[in-house]
Amino acid sequence: MTRSWALPTLLVVCGALVAAASAVWGMPGMAVPVLVLFVLLAGLHSPLAFPRSIGAEEAQDRSAVDGRPIVYWRSGCKYCLRLRIRLGRNARRLHWVDIWRDPAGAAAVRAANQGDETVPTVVLAGRPHVNPDPEWVRSQLSS
Structure with a gap:
């Protein structure tokens, strides 16, 4: 923390x-x-500046129920900040996991990125997307 x-x-x-x-x-x-x-x-x-972070396990459970994407992020990351700002109010519709606060979240990101902690990593329907375009994420929320 x-x-x-x-x-x-x-x-x-x-x-x-x-x-x-x-x-x-x-x-x-x-x-x-x-x-x-x-x-x-x-x-x-x-x-x-970000919605309240939750643990990776809780995010995975919630995502399985409601189908919303999980965003793995860390503070100080300019790409995470860009994603957060460009999503605007829609950012609250995602499950945010701070990898610096949650070791399980950091492990999930490393598993998705061949050992690197590259963020933002957005997991949608079980598939990780590294540093996706914010407009793409927004379109996924509307569909």
């Missing part, structure tokens, strides 16, 4: 340092926008 917050924490700390330096160097008007920018970036790369 610590790894999932490492990048957001680093972004906030860096933003605070840059904002403080701006204020010290006589540019206080620059400090607030810089800090806000870094906090927004931290929020986008944090687990807060």
Whole structure:
């Protein structure tokens, strides 16, 4: 769980340092926008930007019942973030598994990707799809 917050924490700390330096160097008007920018970036790369993660076993059980895809992801992954943003509200219709929080999820991703932890990996009807086009995922949700 610590790894999932490492990048957001680093972004906030860096933003605070840059904002403080701006204020010290006589540019206080620059400090607030810089800090806000870094906090927004931290929020986008944090687990807060994604629907609540569940365990891999629970996701597989739920997917077997409702037929919804499973998305294996990790925070800090720009491709996961792209998928999440492009899905918009439809993202809540998928089962999200954070592989940094769930060892079974990481094992499922490694099994689907010849030992690599490549994310996002979307499992639909038992078939893994590595870094699929968000529009394709959206079309699968509507069908």
